[in-house]
Amino acid sequence: MNGSKSPLRSKTFWLGIVMIAMAFLIPLLGTEFVQDHPAVMFTIVILLGVTIIVLRFCTVRPVSLRQNGGTQNKVECGPCNRFVNRKNSG
Secondary structure, eight states, rough: TOOOOGGGHHHHHHHHHHHHHHHHHHHOOOOOHHHHHHHHHHHHHHHHHHHHHHHHOOOOOOOSSSOOOOOTTTTEEEGGGEEEOOOOOO
């Protein structure tokens, strides 16, 4: 996989970790909190969904567990740290 990156550098990966942590933390709040504050829970779910969609549009490189580098001829530019090919001189 040319140009892949470590999962630890993936924003989508870390958002997934946050979502998993929330799945364990929400029951600790108690069902009363969830029932008494449905708007808070709704807002959290909506924000996570929107964040995933935004990150998906920013994603240009695949994630790989292998050490591959693959970016020696590419440079970061623009929002979302997109990589573009560097022109070879000569």
